[in-house]
Amino acid sequence: MMIESVKRQSIKIIVATLIMVSVASCQTTQVHYLEMDVYSVAKRSFPQNIVNMTVVDNTKDLLVNDSLKGNSEIPIENVATGQFAEILKDTINRYKYFNEITAYPHRVRAGDGINGAKLLTAEQASEICAEMDADALISIDMYDLKGQIYSINSHTPSYAIEIDASCGICMFASDGKIIPPPILVRDTFYMGAYVPGQDIVPTYDQISQNVASLMAKKIAEQWIPRLETQERWFYSFASQNINKGAKAADEGDWANAETAWVAAFESEPSEAKRARAAFNVALANECLDDLERANKWIGIAMEEASKQKDMYLKIDVQKYKQILEARLKLDPKLKEQLGL
Numbered sequence: 122m123m124i125e126s127v128k129r130q131s132i133k134i135i136v137a138t139l140i141m142v143s144v145a146s147c148q149t150t151q152v153h154y155l156e157m158d159v160y161s162v163a164k165r166s167f168p169q170n171i172v173n174m175t176v177v178d179n180t181k182d183l184l185v186n187d188s189l190k191g192n193s194e195i196p197i198e199n200v201a202t203g204q205f206a207e208i209l210k211d212t213i214n215r216y217k218y219f220n221e222i223t224a225y226p227h228r229v230r231a232g233d234g235i236n237g238a239k240l241l242t243a244e245q246a247s248e249i250c251a252e253m254d255a256d257a258l259i260s261i262d263m264y265d266l267k268g269q270i271y272s273i274n275s276h277t278p279s280y281a282i283e284i285d286a287s288c289g290i291c292m293f294a295s296d297g298k299i300i301p302p303p304i305l306v307r308d309t310f311y312m313g314a315y316v317p318g319q320d321i322v323p324t325y326d327q328i329s330q331n332v333a334s335l336m337a338k339k340i341a342e343q344w345i346p347r348l349e350t351q352e353r354w355f356y357s358f359a360s361q362n363i364n365k366g367a368k369a370a371d372e373g374d375w376a377n378a379e380t381a382w383v384a385a386f387e388s389e390p391s392e393a394k395r396a397r398a399a400f401n402v403a404l405a406n407e408c409l410d411d412l413e414r415a416n417k418w419i420g421i422a423m424e425e426a427s428k429q430k431d432m433y434l435k436i437d438v439q440k441y442k443q444i445l446e447a448r449l450k451l452d453p454k455l456k457e458q459l460g461l
Contacts, residue, residue, distance in 0.1 A: 150397070151357045153367060157408070158348040162451045165343050166458055167257070167292075167300070172220040175253040176213075178206040179229045179241055179260045205264050205288075205333045212337035218345045223253055238263045238289060243297030250295040257300060263289035266332060282312040286332050288340065306339050346458050351444075354437075355404050356397040360385050363394075366401060379405035386421075393434060396425035400438055403445065412449045419445050 210224040229249075230239065241249075241260050250258055268284035287307045292300040310332055357367040366381035379402055386398035399422035406415035419442045426438045 149358065151367075152354050153357060153370070154352060154354045155370075157351050157353050159351050159448070160346045160455055160459065161349050162455050163342070163344050163346045163458055165302070165304075166454075167344065168294075169457075169460065171256040171294070173222075173255050174213075174219060174257045174259055175223045175225050175249065175255040176206045176210045176259045177225040177229060177241070177249060177261065179239070179262050180205075180264050181230055181236060181238070204330065205337070206261060208330070208333045209259070209261070209337040209340060212334070213341045213345070216341060216345045216347075223255065225249055225253060225258070240291060241293065243293075245297075246293035247295065247297035250293070250297075256295055258293050260291045260293060261288065262291055263287060264336075266329065280313065282310075282328065284310045284312075284328065284332050286310060286336050288336055290340065304340060304343055306336060306343075308336070308339065310335060346455060353404055353407075353441075355401045358394060358397070360389065360394065360398075362388065363398060363401070366405070370401075370405070375405045375408040379409065392425050392428040393431055396422045396429070396434060396438060399425055400441065403441065407445065407448075412445065412452055416442075416445050416449055 206224045210222045213219065213222045229241065229245065240262060241258075246258055246260070250256070265287045266284055268282065270280055270282050285307070286309070288305070290304040290306075292303075294300055312328075312331070355367065355370060357363050362381045362385035366378040366385065369375070369378035369381060382398050382401040382405060386395055386402060389395045389398055399418050403415045403418035403422060406412075406418060419438065422438045423442060426435045
């Protein structure tokens with residue numbers, strides 16, 4: 122896959138710092154919290170050679186209401202819009218994961234009169250890919266919206282909208298073969314509004330575009346690794362090397378932070394402080410994208426923490442070890458999806 126102008130990780134330090142005071146030793150330990158943006162593994166993967174795709178509207182012909190207005194319950198009967206292909210194309214392109222996503226300019230099933238989903242043939246898929254110069258295509262085989270607009274109060278312009286949305290998609294390679302598995306996304310969307318003195322019932326186009334944008338995002342995230350914000354933390358206490366590392370971490374210099382924290386670990390006689398120093402080294406290596414080394418150091422932190430009585434420290438180390446092990450397990454799949 123092609124990833125362009127996307128940072129694999131970004132980290133920022135939260136201003137607030139939690140101060141913990143050890144009564145027994147009258148020493149202060151600071152816990153510095155930070156936020157880290159980490160890629161999560163997508164549910165589905167494409168072959169590495171697929172970088173250009175086209176989106177095809179292969180849905181059946183449906184009657185669409187021009188607007189939905191009134192003061193009583195108004196059904197939306199099995200409606201779909203040709204705009205969904207364009208919206209899905211634009212949504213996927215915004216992630217900058219594939220090289221280029223286009224929208225096939227013709228409705229494949231226009232006027233066929235067949236009710237229900239109908240898959241493209243291998244010949245159709247191959248011909249469309251050749252015409253659009255695409256490595257694969259995304260075929261929207263079913264896109265239905267069903268729901269109602271409720272008038273909550275007949276005396277005021279208050280409305281609640283409930284929409285059930287369904288979308289079925291198949292992917293085809295340029296040779297016409299299906300890329301399994303197909304995708305079926307279903308969800309229910311609720312909207313509501315109250316504007317005194319105004320008729321605020323939305324039009325069909327407004328409803329369909331809002332729902333289409335939400336559905337397109339759900340579908341895109343089936344294929345594309347996305348950034349999730351996760352919390353991390355590190356420790357500082359009365360130690361020259363620990364505080365030197367903390368200063369480097371605050372500046373985003375994780376290589377020098379790691380060097381300083383390793384030196385602190387090697388020089389500290391206290392098992393609790395050695396555990397915290399090793400914990401910090403693990404974090405620095407995660408931020409340097411070296412999960413193997415991070416996992417090694419959190420193991421060292423676990424060993425040191427087990428020798429002392431601070432249960433909260435043991436819990437913190439165990440929690441971070443589980444985070445790193447989960448990331449390490451998924452790392453090969455993620456690197457494959459990111460093309461690394």
